[in-house]
Amino acid sequence: MEGSSVQRSEEQQPCKQSVLSIENQERLENKQKPAQDQESDSGEEWDSDLEIEDTTNKKLSLFRAELYHQACQRTGTIPVSSFHRHKGEVHLNLNHYGVGRLGAKALAIVLQNDKNITNLELEDSALQTRGAHYLMEMLQMNITIHSLNLSNNRLHLEGAHIISKMLSDNYYIRSIKLSGNNFDDSAAKYFASALKGDYVVKELDLSHNKICDRGGEHLGYMLATNVGIEVLNLSWNHIRMCGAMALSAGLKVNSTLKQLQLSWNGFGHIETESLGQALKHNSTLVSLDLSSNRIDDQAVTLLCQGLAINEALMILKLSHNPITNTGALTLLRTVTNNTKSALEEIDISTVFVCETFMELLEEACQRSPALHVQYSVMRSVIRNLSALHIFQKFLKEQNESILDFFQALDKERTMKVSTLAFRNAIKAANIPLDQRQLNWLIRKFDKKCTATISYRLVCELVYM
Numbered sequence: 001m002e003g004s005s006v007q008r009s010e011e012q013q014p015c016k017q018s019v020l021s022i023e024n025q026e027r028l029e030n031k032q033k034p035a036q037d038q039e040s041d042s043g044e045e046w047d048s049d050l051e052i053e054d055t056t057n058k059k060l061s062l063f064r065a066e067l068y069h070q071a072c073q074r075t076g077t078i079p080v081s082s083f084h085r086h087k088g089e090v091h092l093n094l095n096h097y098g099v100g101r102l103g104a105k106a107l108a109i110v111l112q113n114d115k116n117i118t119n120l121e122l123e124d125s126a127l128q129t130r131g132a133h134y135l136m137e138m139l140q141m142n143i144t145i146h147s148l149n150l151s152n153n154r155l156h157l158e159g160a161h162i163i164s165k166m167l168s169d170n171y172y173i174r175s176i177k178l179s180g181n182n183f184d185d186s187a188a189k190y191f192a193s194a195l196k197g198d199y200v201v202k203e204l205d206l207s208h209n210k211i212c213d214r215g216g217e218h219l220g221y222m223l224a225t226n227v228g229i230e231v232l233n234l235s236w237n238h239i240r241m242c243g244a245m246a247l248s249a250g251l252k253v254n255s256t257l258k259q260l261q262l263s264w265n266g267f268g269h270i271e272t273e274s275l276g277q278a279l280k281h282n283s284t285l286v287s288l289d290l291s292s293n294r295i296d297d298q299a300v301t302l303l304c305q306g307l308a309i310n311e312a313l314m315i316l317k318l319s320h321n322p323i324t325n326t327g328a329l330t331l332l333r334t335v336t337n338n339t340k341s342a343l344e345e346i347d348i349s350t351v352f353v354c355e356t357f358m359e360l361l362e363e364a365c366q367r368s369p370a371l372h373v374q375y376s377v378m379r380s381v382i383r384n385l386s387a388l389h390i391f392q393k394f395l396k397e398q399n400e401s402i403l404d405f406f407q408a409l410d411k412e413r414t415m416k417v418s419t420l421a422f423r424n425a426i427k428a429a430n431i432p433l434d435q436r437q438l439n440w441l442i443r444k445f446d447k448k449c450t451a452t453i454s455y456r457l458v459c460e461l462v463y464m
Contacts, residue, residue, distance in 0.1 A: 064110060071109035077102035093121040095149070104131030108138035111145070119147040123177070127153040129162060136166040143172050151179035151205070160187035167194040167201065175203035179233070188215030192222035199228035207261065208236040216243020223250025223257065233261040235289065240266030248274035252281045263291035263317070272299040279306025279313065287315040291347070297327035304334040311340045317347040319374070325354045328375065332357060335371075336364045349374040355384050355440065380436060387437035388444070394431045406455035415456045419446055422453055 065084055072079045080097045099107065104127050111117065127135070132155055139145065155163070160183050167173070183191075188211045195201060211219075216239040223229075239247065244267055251257065267275070272295055279285070295303070300323055307313070318331075328351045335341050353375045365371050395405060409417045409425055419442050426438055433441065445453045 064114065064116075068106065068110045071106035072103075074109075075102040075105045077106055079106075088116070090117055091119040091121070092117045093119075094125060095121045095123040097125060099125040099127065099131070101126075101128055101131040101134070105134040108134040112138045112141040114142060115144050118144055120145050121149045122153070123149050123151040125153055127155070129155055129158040132159045132162050136162050139166055139173065140169075146172055147175040148173055149177040151177050151181070151208075153181060155181040155183070157184065157187050157190075160190045164190035164194040167191070167198070170198075170200055172200070174201060175231075176201060177203075177205035178209075179205050180208040183209040183211060183215075185212055185215035185218070187211075189218045192218035195222050195229065196225045198226055201228055203231040204229055205231075205233040206237070207233045211237040211239060211243075213239065213241050213243035215239070217246040219243075220246025220248070220250040223247065223254045226254065226256070228256055230256055231259040232257060233259075234265070235261045235263040237265055240268070240271055244271035245274045248278040251275075251285065252278040254282065255284055257282075257285055259287040260285060261289040263289050263293070265293055267293035267295060267299075269296075269299050269302060273302040273305070276303045276306035279303075279310045282310070283312050285313055286342075288313060289315075289317040290321070291317045292320040295321040295323060297324055297330065300327035300330055304330060307331070307334050307341070307343075308338055309340075310338070310342075312342055314342050315345045316343060319347050319349045319351075321350075323348060323351050325352065325357060327351070328353050329357055329360070332360055332364060332373070336360070336367070344370045344372060346371075346373045349376060352376045352378060353381070355381055355444075358385055383434075384437055384440035387433055387441045390433055390437070391426075391431060391441065394429070403455070403459050406453070406458070410455070415454060417453050417455055419451050419453060 065087070068083055069079055077100065080094055080099060080103065082094055082097055083092070086092050094107075099122060104122070104125070107122075111120070122135075125131070127150065132150065132153070135148075135150075139148075150163070153159070155178070159181060160178075163176075163178070167176070181187075183206060187209070188206070191204070191206070195204070206219075211234065215237075216234075219232075219234070220243070223232075234247075239262070244262075244265070247262075248271075251260065267290055271293075272290075275288075275290075290303075295318060299321075300318070307316075328348050331346070331348070335343050335346070357375070358377065358381065361373055392402070395402060405425070406417055406422075407413075409421050422445070423438060423442065426433060426441075442453075443449075445455075445458050
């Protein structure tokens, strides 16, 4: 890395390399040799390979700690105490420790040749673009770090450019989280260009940024050619219209993406319609999060055009959208009518559903026991649904069937009873139903509001 842009620290201290000099590293390594020679001269034999590995790991941890302290001294930064709590671990979590630009340089010095750490967490570490630059240069040499979290570090467009250059020549980073870095459409273009045709990166988190329509377009084009990404988080951005349609177009032909998070964007009618069309063709996406958008009942109907034939999607999140019970019923009927649907989890937890939805859901769960739907329901709905059970329980205690109850009211054997006669009979029998429960039971038995109950149909409904 000789001649790189990391040659001088912020304090203008001269350095022959962008990281700790070779002489210093050799001096640290030589400090370990007397101990090694003493052990070999003692004539003691190793009990097992496990002991050799354990001793080696301890030496490497001590060497890494000493190297880190020297690197901090050279860069003029205070060591992060948490660094030492991760000795020998493959995960180095320094989130929220305020590592800073110079701290990032010290870490780069230590990690450039490290062969142990695979996961580096530096969220909310005040790295800024200079700190990101040091880390990206380190990653040109390090081949063991596979997961990197640089969220909330004020990286902006320059940081996006630095990171995208690393990704363009990346063979090892499989997961990168870049949430909350003020990335805009231009930054999205950098990432899209770097990941076109890429097969290495499996997870990309660009949530909580400022990506709008143009950025959505760039990322959509990337999805159409990318052959590796499996998890894409674009939540908390401003993607809508042409950006959302481009993402859907990319999803339509993409063959690797499994999880797509689009919550807190601007998806409405046009956007969900394009997503619905994409779901007709996509066969790999298993989780779709559309929470907190502008999806209403009509948008749900448009989305259901894809759900009606999709066989791959397993998780659908639609909470905090302006969906009513009508949209919830449309969604549930679509899923139940698609006999090849793989949906197991539906989140409409902010939608208050009615009795019809609850009954349909019960039938759906009998056919598909794995189906789990989160919803909201009023107490009155629960109380109404209990009315039929209360009615049946009372008749059972009287050793009487529903058919017997209605036939006692049907003197002319027409198989029909007026709703008024039914209401009066319920009250006369002192069946413990309140007025709302009784009204709901009558509406259930007389769905066409003819003021007449065909009790043959009621018996079929109850005993089917």
